Amino acid sequence: MDKELSHFPVMVNEIVSFIKPEDNGIYLDCTFGQGGYTKAIFKISEKANVIAIDQDSDTKIFVEEISRQFRNNFFFFCNKFSEIDKILKKIDQEQFDGILLDLGMSNTQLNNPSRGFSFEKDGPLDMRMDYKNNQLTAKEIINNYSEKDLANIFYYYGEERNSRKIARQIINYRTKEPINTTSELSKIIKKVNFDKFKNPSTRVFQALRIYVNDELNELESFLNKSINILKRKGRIAIITFHSLEDRIVKNFIKKQSELSGQLKIITKKPVIPSLHEVKINSRSRSAKLRVAEKI
Numbered sequence: 001m002d003k004e005l006s007h008f009p010v011m012v013n014e015i016v017s018f019i020k021p022e023d024n025g026i027y028l029d030c031t032f033g034q035g036g037y038t039k040a041i042f043k044i045s046e047k048a049n050v051i052a053i054d055q056d057s058d059t060k061i062f063v064e065e066i067s068r069q070f071r072n073n074f075f076f077f078c079n080k081f082s083e084i085d086k087i088l089k090k091i092d093q094e095q096f097d098g099i100l101l102d103l104g105m106s107n108t109q110l111n112n113p114s115r116g117f118s119f120e121k122d123g124p125l126d127m128r129m130d131y132k133n134n135q136l137t138a139k140e141i142i143n144n145y146s147e148k149d150l151a152n153i154f155y156y157y158g159e160e161r162n163s164r165k166i167a168r169q170i171i172n173y174r175t176k177e178p179i180n181t182t183s184e185l186s187k188i189i190k191k192v193n194f195d196k197f198k199n200p201s202t203r204v205f206q207a208l209r210i211y212v213n214d215e216l217n218e219l220e221s222f223l224n225k226s227i228n229i230l231k232r233k234g235r236i237a238i239i240t241f242h243s244l245e246d247r248i249v250k251n252f253i254k255k256q257s258e259l260s261g262q263l264k265i266i267t268k269k270p271v272i273p274s275l276h277e278v279k280i281n282s283r284s285r286s287a288k289l290r291v292a293e294k295i
């Protein structure tokens, strides 16, 4: 595989040390990607069982390799993780010893220009993880949503301070011609935004991706179901990559430990990657891992 499209699993050692995979244990990898965490579980215990989910049908090529080796104890579902109830009905299983979520997109998605996730690569404005079923693309939003709606999306999902100015520029541009590509959008954003530390397009692209894939609702919906599908003493480990996701996870774990008393907080503060990991995998730099255990 092209090195750029390879995905290095973030904090994989930390994940397995918290989840502690065991023979005959059953684990749910909600964000399979290239299967980094699933492989790490099987490396520790070949007799563990893994149910893996990913909404992106392109991940199926990584499923085959693991399926061949672990035919009887690995099952993959191409679904959204919020559809867990539907998946559980198909398998004879109700609860898990460990649940893993590694949110956001993989390198395979980010670095493939045809998926339209990256402002550094020219491609169609797409950004759908589930491109087979989701009809809403970033192009549809950028070319058809009102100025106010665009500004709100950039502000709420990207925490973009220049949201209104960028929305105005987009409207000005699209009255002349449609905005079709990531490079065209990036050029428009650069007319308004200047950032010493980040690419000026980072926040708008993040906002569009979150909106296209309904990421925050997906996360909340899954978390609300997660307690019931976790065994007693089972653990849930979640890696987030921006403050909007981390806030949802933090508040959920806090509420379930303080109010309902169903979870025990295992990581008082979020675990972050080592300097060494950040050096060899810059994508890991904003990762935060939170872990809780069912009481």
Ligand SMILES: C[S@@+](CC[C@H](N)C(=O)[O-])C[C@H]1O[C@@H](n2cnc3c(N)ncnc32)[C@H](O)[C@@H]1O
Pocket: 007, 008, 009, 010, 030, 031, 032, 033, 034, 035, 036, 037, 053, 054, 055, 056, 059, 079, 080, 081, 082, 102, 103, 104, 105, 106, 129, 218, 219
């Ligand atoms: C950061 S990657 C995970 C990488 C994986 N841990 C590995 O080691 O290869 C996130 C993956 O989760 C998938 N994903 C994101 N949101 C999802 C959702 N709501 N339901 C199912 N899959 C989702 C994406 O398609 C992507 O492949």
